[in-house]
Amino acid sequence: MAAQLPDLSATIAPAKPPLPSLVSARRLQWQKAARQLRLWVPAGILILLLFLCFVWPYVYTIPPGDTGSILNASLPPFSPGHWLGTDPNGVDIFAELVYGGQVSFEISLAVTAVGIVIGGVIGLTAGYFGGWVDSVLSRVVDVLIAFPALVLVLAVAEVLQPSETHLIWALSVFSVPAFARVTRGSTLTVRTLPFITAARLSGTSNRKIIFKHIMPNVIPGIVTFSLLGIGVIVILEGAVDFLGLGIQVPQPSWGAMIAKGQNVLTAQPQYVLIPSIVLLIFVMSLNLLGDALRERWGVR
Amino acid sequence: MALAQQVQLHREPGARGDLARRVTGSPALQLVGRRLLTAIPVLLGVTFLTFVVMNLIPGNPAQLILGINASPGAIAKLDTQLGLNHPFWDRYWLWLDGLLHGNLGTAYSNQQSVNSDIAQFLPTTCYLLLYALVVSLGLGVIVAVLSARRPNGIVDRIGLAISMLGLSVAPYALALVLIYVFSVRLGWFPTISNSLGSNPLTAIRALTLPAASIGFPLFAVYTRLLRADIVEQMQREDYIVTAKAKGVGPWKVLVKHATRNSLFTLITLVALNLGTLIGAVAIIEPIFSLPGIGAELITAIGDNDLPLIEGIVVVFALVTVAGNLLADLLYTVLDPRIRYGRAAS
Numbered sequence: 108m109a110a111q112l113p114d115l116s117a118t119i120a121p122a123k124p125p126l127p128s129l130v131s132a133r134r135l136q137w138q139k140a141a142r143q144l145r146l147w148v149p150a151g152i153l154i155l156l157l158f159l160c161f162v163w164p165y166v167y168t169i170p171p172g173d174t175g176s177i178l179n180a181s182l183p184p185f186s187p188g189h190w191l192g193t194d195p196n197g198v199d200i201f202a203e204l205v206y207g208g209q210v211s212f213e214i215s216l217a218v219t220a221v222g223i224v225i226g227g228v229i230g231l232t233a234g235y236f237g238g239w240v241d242s243v244l245s246r247v248v249d250v251l252i253a254f255p256a257l258v259l260v261l262a263v264a265e266v267l268q269p270s271e272t273h274l275i276w277a278l279s280v281f282s283v284p285a286f287a288r289v290t291r292g293s294t295l296t297v298r299t300l301p302f303i304t305a306a307r308l309s310g311t312s313n314r315k316i317i318f319k320h321i322m323p324n325v326i327p328g329i330v331t332f333s334l335l336g337i338g339v340i341v342i343l344e345g346a347v348d349f350l351g352l353g354i355q356v357p358q359p360s361w362g363a364m365i366a367k368g369q370n371v372l373t374a375q376p377q378y379v380l381i382p383s384i385v386l387l388i389f390v391m392s393l394n395l396l397g398d399a400l401r402e403r404w405g406v407r
Numbered sequence: 408m409a410l411a412q413q414v415q416l417h418r419e420p421g422a423r424g425d426l427a428r429r430v431t432g433s434p435a436l437q438l439v440g441r442r443l444l445t446a447i448p449v450l451l452g453v454t455f456l457t458f459v460v461m462n463l464i465p466g467n468p469a470q471l472i473l474g475i476n477a478s479p480g481a482i483a484k485l486d487t488q489l490g491l492n493h494p495f496w497d498r499y500w501l502w503l504d505g506l507l508h509g510n511l512g513t514a515y516s517n518q519q520s521v522n523s524d525i526a527q528f529l530p531t532t533c534y535l536l537l538y539a540l541v542v543s544l545g546l547g548v549i550v551a552v553l554s555a556r557r558p559n560g561i562v563d564r565i566g567l568a569i570s571m572l573g574l575s576v577a578p579y580a581l582a583l584v585l586i587y588v589f590s591v592r593l594g595w596f597p598t599i600s601n602s603l604g605s606n607p608l609t610a611i612r613a614l615t616l617p618a619a620s621i622g623f624p625l626f627a628v629y630t631r632l633l634r635a636d637i638v639e640q641m642q643r644e645d646y647i648v649t650a651k652a653k654g655v656g657p658w659k660v661l662v663k664h665a666t667r668n669s670l671f672t673l674i675t676l677v678a679l680n681l682g683t684l685i686g687a688v689a690i691i692e693p694i695f696s697l698p699g700i701g702a703e704l705i706t707a708i709g710d711n712d713l714p715l716i717e718g719i720v721v722v723f724a725l726v727t728v729a730g731n732l733l734a735d736l737l738y739t740v741l742d743p744r745i746r747y748g749r750a751a752s
């Protein structure tokens with residue numbers, strides 16, 4: 108290091124604050140801006156999508172998402188009054204996207220919430236107490252992960268009338284074990300840290316250790332994971348709708364839109380493309396936001 | 408625990424042969440044994456859960472098979488034939504007994520044995536998954552190594568963008584877009600493929616689009632993981648500094664030292680995720696009309712065909728459990744630190 112110093116002083120003005128290696132100030136500024144952009148661009152897109160799905164229909168009248176006039180069937184995009192066109196039944200595609208998006212948002216948020224609460228409790232308990240508690244809970248989680256939840260979703264669709272609530276519980280079979288594993292893993296890591304040992308030695312109760320010391324350290328990991336998780340669940344929920352087992356037509360959903368488009372793929376690919384692209388943008392924003400938060404909070 | 412066993416084994420030489428002691432005392436084998444034992448309750452749990460769920464479905468299978476106009480006598484006869492007149496626990500026990508004897512029962516829908524049904528559909532799925540795995544792994548390793556050579560360089564940026572795309576795309580949407588572009592527009596690949604045929608070339612052509620639909624998201628996951636791991640190795644590990652200091656070329660350090668080490672993590676992840684591929688198969692195969700086990704599961708669920716569903720679920724669960732076991736094994740074989748670390752605890 109010392110041997111390099113003369114070379115460095117030749118390239119960097121001595122008055123400047125010590126910068127890491129040869130990175131210029133402008134470049135650092137740009138990196139800082141880029142970091143902000145990586146966080147706020149996906150966040151902005153998500154906010155825009157949320158706004159379009161939940162506020163727009165109340166501010167601005169849009170056609171119904173489940174019925175349409177046969178007179179307006181199969182309009183191409185950019186038609187007057189239907190800027191994304193209509194499907195072969197005359198349903199406005201933009202309206203279908205908005206109402207389908209509401210369902211996707213609601214279900215994926217609810218499934219993630221169920222996963223965080225139930226899976227989080229399982230993971231914290233298993234990771235903190237260890238021993239036979241851990242063994243039993245881990246086996247239960249293993250069973251749920253090895254269990255093809257598609258079977259359950261289907262059975263639920265057959266036994267009970269398929270509805271949003273039932274779909275949420277069925278899809279939670281995916282989210283609960285995933286969150287349980289992640290929480291258990293990070294709890295195990297945190298538990299071995301010296302300050303936990305210190306707390307335990309000073310006689311802090313288990314409850315206080317879990318809530319005051321472990322939870323704050325586990326939560327950032329769970330939040331970033333849940334953003335990725337929401338993306339996975341949106342895709343899964345779409346798959347269930349795509350198979351015709353989730354949200355029942357005529358109630359619109361993105362998965363069902365793609366499935367309907369499959370029948371006219373050759374002639375009118377836009378029925379597959381439009382919902383697919385919206386789904387892609389939605390999931391990608393979630394993933395990018397998750398990455399940005401992970402970078403910011405320094406969680407792996 | 409394991410340590411105590413080893414100590415005991417040392418105290419009684421001659422009680423067991425030298426080889427036997429070495430085998431039972433081997434930490435890796437003990438770990439495998441433990442994992443095999445824990446796999447049994449997992450398999451039991453999965454099959455039982457499926458049994459419960461499928462029994463919740465209203466309607467009598469005999470009625471479903473014979474149709475609405477069947478006489479009560481005929482239904483009762485078929486009930487006896489299928490063993491449906493037994494109580495729930497007896498049926499599960501009978502089925503489990505059959506499973507242990509390698510007999511998965513008879514499918515309701517076509518009255519064939521479930522074993523032969525699965526044997527008929529499994530190869531297509533295996534080829535499909537193998538194709539998807541090999542291509543996504545191969546491309547993933549190449550892209551990850553090129554990206555990790557210069558983190559934040561142009562190759563890295565493009566690689567990250569592509570893998571972000573793969574991470575966010577829904578496989579069924581991707582499948583339809585691929586069909587539209589490559590089958591409908593360009594005509595390079597068949598749209599549907601009811602059978603793979605005997606010609607390997609046509610089989611590969613038939614499997615390319617479904618394998619791409621399953622493989623692209625996999626590629627994204629593998630690339631991201633491997634790139635991050637290599638970059639970390641290159642920045643943190645002492646052996647990299649040593650290799651560089653003794654004059655090993657940059658490519659050689661990257662490929663022979665860092666990548667080789669990171670590949671272990673990747674292979675473990677691949678093994679762990681074997682089970683999750685099944686969901687993708689169940690959705691992709693019907694789109695391409697591929698005669699695989701995933702498409703068969705969807706049909707069986709539609710037909711309420713409990714024995715067939717149970718059989719397929721067992722196969723899936725076995726693959727998942729085997730994948731987990733394989734991951735553990737690879738860990739211990741490839742990384743001695745874990746082998747001895749775990750055995751001592």
